[in-house]
Amino acid sequence: MRKSKKKFNKKMAEAEIDITSLLDILVILLVFLLKNYNPSDLKLDLVKDLSLARSNSKELGVKTLILQVDKKNNVFINNEMATNIVSEGNWRGILSSKLAKLSEDSKREIAQIKGGDTSNILGKELLAKKEENLERVNIVLHEELPYETLDKVMQVAATSGYHKFSFIVQSKAN
Amino acid sequence: MKRQMKKAEKLNLIPILDAVFIFIFFLLMSAQFVEIHEIRTDRPLVKDVSEKKDDKPPLNLTLKVTKNNIDVITGLDEKVVKTIKIAEDDKSLEELGQTLGKIKEKHPDEKTIIIKPAKTVKYAQIIKVVDHSKWIIAENGMAKELFENVIFESN
Numbered sequence: 001m002r003k004s005k006k007k008f009n010k011k012m013a014e015a016e017i018d019i020t021s022l023l024d025i026l027v028i029l030l031v032f033l034l035k036n037y038n039p040s041d042l043k044l045d046l047v048k049d050l051s052l053a054r055s056n057s058k059e060l061g062v063k064t065l066i067l068q069v070d071k072k073n074n075v076f077i078n079n080e081m082a083t084n085i086v087s088e089g090n091w092r093g094i095l096s097s098k099l100a101k102l103s104e105d106s107k108r109e110i111a112q113i114k115g116g117d118t119s120n121i122l123g124k125e126l127l128a129k130k131e132e133n134l135e136r137v138n139i140v141l142h143e144e145l146p147y148e149t150l151d152k153v154m155q156v157a158a159t160s161g162y163h164k165f166s167f168i169v170q171s172k173a174n
Numbered sequence: 175m176k177r178q179m180k181k182a183e184k185l186n187l188i189p190i191l192d193a194v195f196i197f198i199f200f201l202l203m204s205a206q207f208v209e210i211h212e213i214r215t216d217r218p219l220v221k222d223v224s225e226k227k228d229d230k231p232p233l234n235l236t237l238k239v240t241k242n243n244i245d246v247i248t249g250l251d252e253k254v255v256k257t258i259k260i261a262e263d264d265k266s267l268e269e270l271g272q273t274l275g276k277i278k279e280k281h282p283d284e285k286t287i288i289i290k291p292a293k294t295v296k297y298a299q300i301i302k303v304v305d306h307s308k309w310i311i312a313e314n315g316m317a318k319e320l321f322e323n324v325i326f327e328s329n
Contacts, residue, residue: 019187019191023187023191026191026194026195026198029198030194030197030198030201033198033201033202033205034201036201036205036206036207037201037204037205038204038205038206038209038210039204040206040210042210042212043206044210046208052208052210053297053298053301054298054301055211055213055301055302055304055305056305056309056317057211057212057213057305057308058211058317059211059212059213059214060211060212061210061211061212062212138212141297142297143296143297143298143301144296144297144298145296145297146293146294146295146296146297147291147292147293147294147295147296147297147300148293148294149297150297150300151293151326154326163216164214164216165214165215165216166212166213166214166215167212167213167215167301167304168210168211168212169210169211169212169213169301170208170209170210170211171209171210171211
């Protein structure tokens, strides 16, 4: 009885999993993911029927209001359908009121942060970032649309409190 | 005499594997498979002209973009310096970059360019023009900055 137990323990000690192949996969995965890492806080979910224009720009996007206009002239604010530039008669009024409301909400949020504890560095940084991007809007336009559409959207955004524009483009390296 | 076999010491990989797994999850969450970037622009705002008194006449560099041509305009008298015909390939845009590069050499402190596209010009074409107005690829393959402030104006 004692002899067989000793034998069993010896066998158990020898049984080991070879993790070399697993490590190989992990290293490849790590390199692949590191290559695709993007430090930008802007997360963009493209709407249907929209393809991005290509550019050599290397500037990283910032998280703020996203305005998308697809191939069919539908306008989306933060991925929610707002209006259509062609089929909706009062599209300017609809878009303007929605943007103005969002601008007011952002201003109120900033006022709340200012009213709270901003003594720590993180709070100050957050406030500065929010204030800097308060009037900024990310514009994502379908590449085939004419300048007329862009001009109209920029005009409405500017009159609703968004004076700074960032055109979101796809890197040519992709 | 019995020969004593030295047991080879094995590395404990468990902590490093734990760290790698956490790192992979973090990278998976922040991975972006379509690389997106931004181009910052402005629209003209009405400013008090008297705030800046300068003897030097402003460069007022403007690109008038139509479907077929790009006019490079300078000065308050809106003098057309060059007209570039837009071709199918990107050679015309390279020519634009070279022209703007020469202007930048003459006016190194100038940072603003006004782009006036026609209503029918496609957005992709405008982005290409903005690209060539902001940066130029130098001989060593590095991008050199031309005019960082791009302002849009309607025709």
